[in-house]
Amino acid sequence: MSYICAANFGQYMFEVQGSDRETKARAGLLHTPHGDIPTPVFMPVGTGGTVKGILQRDLTDDIDAKIILGNTYHLYLRPGTEIIKAAGGLHSFMSWGRPILTDSGGYQVFSLAGNRKLTDEGAVFKSHIDGSRHLFTPENVIDIQRIIGSDIMMVLDECAPFPCDHRYAKKSVALTHHWLDRAVQYFKATDPVWNKEQFLFPIVQGGVFDDLRKISAEKVAEAGMAGNAIGGLSVGEPADEMYRTIEIVNGILPQDKPRYLMGVGTPVNILESIERGIDMFDCVMPTRNGRNGMLFTSEGIINIKNRQWIDDFSPLDPDPPSSVSSTYSKAYLRHLIISGEILGSQISSIHNLAFYLRLVAKAREKILEGNFKSWKESMVKKLSERR
Amino acid sequence: MSYICAANFGQYMFEVQGSDRETKARAGLLHTPHGDIPTPVFMPVGTGGTVKGILQRDLTDDIDAKIILGNTYHLYLRPGTEIIKAAGGLHSFMSWGRPILTDSGGYQVFSLAGNRKLTDEGAVFKSHIDGSRHLFTPENVIDIQRIIGSDIMMVLDECAPFPCDHRYAKKSVALTHHWLDRAVQYFKATDPVWNKEQFLFPIVQGGVFDDLRKISAEKVAEAGMAGNAIGGLSVGEPADEMYRTIEIVNGILPQDKPRYLMGVGTPVNILESIERGIDMFDCVMPTRNGRNGMLFTSEGIINIKNRQWIDDFSPLDPDPPSSVSSTYSKAYLRHLIISGEILGSQISSIHNLAFYLRLVAKAREKILEGNFKSWKESMVKKLSERR
Numbered sequence: 001m002s003y004i005c006a007a008n009f010g011q012y013m014f015e016v017q018g019s020d021r022e023t024k025a026r027a028g029l030l031h032t033p034h035g036d037i038p039t040p041v042f043m044p045v046g047t048g049g050t051v052k053g054i055l056q057r058d059l060t061d062d063i064d065a066k067i068i069l070g071n072t073y074h075l076y077l078r079p080g081t082e083i084i085k086a087a088g089g090l091h092s093f094m095s096w097g098r099p100i101l102t103d104s105g106g107y108q109v110f111s112l113a114g115n116r117k118l119t120d121e122g123a124v125f126k127s128h129i130d131g132s133r134h135l136f137t138p139e140n141v142i143d144i145q146r147i148i149g150s151d152i153m154m155v156l157d158e159c160a161p162f163p164c165d166h167r168y169a170k171k172s173v174a175l176t177h178h179w180l181d182r183a184v185q186y187f188k189a190t191d192p193v194w195n196k197e198q199f200l201f202p203i204v205q206g207g208v209f210d211d212l213r214k215i216s217a218e219k220v221a222e223a224g225m226a227g228n229a230i231g232g233l234s235v236g237e238p239a240d241e242m243y244r245t246i247e248i249v250n251g252i253l254p255q256d257k258p259r260y261l262m263g264v265g266t267p268v269n270i271l272e273s274i275e276r277g278i279d280m281f282d283c284v285m286p287t288r289n290g291r292n293g294m295l296f297t298s299e300g301i302i303n304i305k306n307r308q309w310i311d312d313f314s315p316l317d318p319d320p321p322s323s324v325s326s327t328y329s330k331a332y333l334r335h336l337i338i339s340g341e342i343l344g345s346q347i348s349s350i351h352n353l354a355f356y357l358r359l360v361a362k363a364r365e366k367i368l369e370g371n372f373k374s375w376k377e378s379m380v381k382k383l384s385e386r387r
Numbered sequence: 388m389s390y391i392c393a394a395n396f397g398q399y400m401f402e403v404q405g406s407d408r409e410t411k412a413r414a415g416l417l418h419t420p421h422g423d424i425p426t427p428v429f430m431p432v433g434t435g436g437t438v439k440g441i442l443q444r445d446l447t448d449d450i451d452a453k454i455i456l457g458n459t460y461h462l463y464l465r466p467g468t469e470i471i472k473a474a475g476g477l478h479s480f481m482s483w484g485r486p487i488l489t490d491s492g493g494y495q496v497f498s499l500a501g502n503r504k505l506t507d508e509g510a511v512f513k514s515h516i517d518g519s520r521h522l523f524t525p526e527n528v529i530d531i532q533r534i535i536g537s538d539i540m541m542v543l544d545e546c547a548p549f550p551c552d553h554r555y556a557k558k559s560v561a562l563t564h565h566w567l568d569r570a571v572q573y574f575k576a577t578d579p580v581w582n583k584e585q586f587l588f589p590i591v592q593g594g595v596f597d598d599l600r601k602i603s604a605e606k607v608a609e610a611g612m613a614g615n616a617i618g619g620l621s622v623g624e625p626a627d628e629m630y631r632t633i634e635i636v637n638g639i640l641p642q643d644k645p646r647y648l649m650g651v652g653t654p655v656n657i658l659e660s661i662e663r664g665i666d667m668f669d670c671v672m673p674t675r676n677g678r679n680g681m682l683f684t685s686e687g688i689i690n691i692k693n694r695q696w697i698d699d700f701s702p703l704d705p706d707p708p709s710s711v712s713s714t715y716s717k718a719y720l721r722h723l724i725i726s727g728e729i730l731g732s733q734i735s736s737i738h739n740l741a742f743y744l745r746l747v748a749k750a751r752e753k754i755l756e757g758n759f760k761s762w763k764e765s766m767v768k769k770l771s772e773r774r
Contacts (some may be wrong), residue, residue: 078725210406342733
């Protein structure tokens, strides 16, 4: 019998604390073994056990990240489950005391690995590091995530490419649903490794096909897990199609459970999705684009490499989300990024993540105050500017 | 007439607070416009206006760097003096409130730049960044350092290669001395740009030739500047020759002025040089080698990439010099370095610099307590171990 005997498998991990009257936006609280998470929330991506370029103490003290994301694919390949197990799980390995969500590895198998082959059994793939062959199944990615000890685990899914035709997407959704059944069954039959409750989120797929998204959302809702996710968006489709898909799916997913939109997106994408009832986000954009000189500021989006900043000694952001944003000037950061200095990546990443975290915290505040809609409209306008 | 009218040109910037009875080691205090510096001191290298991989707040709060070094060559090429001037000097540009020492660019012209040509006038060289042609003279490197606003400036010198024959070394020393005369004259005739006193240190050269080192040390001592430096060591010669050269030079350089050994070295090199009367050090080793996985610890020197650390979850150092040294494990840092993660460079650099800073602080304490010699012997033994 399972270690966690609660027959509900954690579906009461979430409480809605306030709902916007004009939109579908809501503010909530996620309860996890490593602490509560106010929602909407943005999760910095900590691929291989590190949010690139940021010390853990800066994640808590300067950015105030409530939860971070780890990639099962990366962690499984390096350092490997044996090391993570010997360390006592990922929290201990990376000295991180707050919650962690891990994806299932499905997305990376399709975006990073070589020679992948899908069967009913699972996904065979080659490591992008050393070419070695591996198999991910709905069951073994749960085993891996049990060892990692993430607070929230994700089911193995196929993230179909964009564009793809209806025929392919339908077949892909069927495979994802087959894997979902096995994942849920295996999840219920197994225990956490680290004596702490873990949640499993299923993932809605179906590309931009409304009929498939509906079927998938119903399937996911029926699984009765503690929270649910929407995958396969922000993969190249127009933003309008993404928003339409979110509306369809969120009309079906239960109101009383958290909804996680995977891998999205720009600040505007996030605000539009919060309006449509999304609670959780992750995206590499603030760190990856930051390393390349893209800054999200209260004055709009900036490419710090542009010549216009060469002698602009004003702070990175007049409304600084983090201490680095007021300490350093645009001209200094431009110099660091142009020179390929590590410190440029560090400062951009801290600033951008702090910007994202403050944005979702502000959205939460506005939802609870009852004036989300007008605030969001003004923010979308501001954040669409490029300077 | 010069802005700073003090006819001594700052020679009273230094006070010796304690001298070891058994050795030439001494503890002192350097007074600069940006604060006092207890000696012996180690200066982290901040080449292009950044100590690679380290936020300025971590340099002060975690490492407690009392002064950092900037490279005139790098700063002149990028961002360039125009930008540094517009920023109000380097302190302001990089948001660093503590003292800065800048080298003259001489060393980089020989180690980095292409197509260099030496004349009486100065050094013509090609930028390693874009191949553009430039000229450094004894005068214009002072102009550049005036704009940078460093607390301590260095004279232009030729750092002769090792090995080189006596004939070449003699010619090289003559050129360095010719440049020194011009530098001192120009220094006395010009004012600081930022209304703050700046000191100029001349540099003793002469390779490993005792006669040339004596001549050069006498020449440098006669210049009557506030402090003096020894260059051209740790360029490939055996450590014993370096120590012998230091002894010869320090026998001639004035006791009441600080002595700066440029670009040295390992922790053992530093202790041996402190014993021989050196007060100031800089070296890229703790950061550059740190980025590559070499850790200086209280248990000896570690190559963190070695397989033996793969599942060693003990802290980086049982006697942690910085907070990262106790927060993170050897296995975690190994994983980061092996994976090429930025955070690996950050943690190694903070740890190693904190280790160096603590080592010289401890040396100072032991000198003042009067038991430097025995402590040094035990430390040299410890620090020579490789694990």
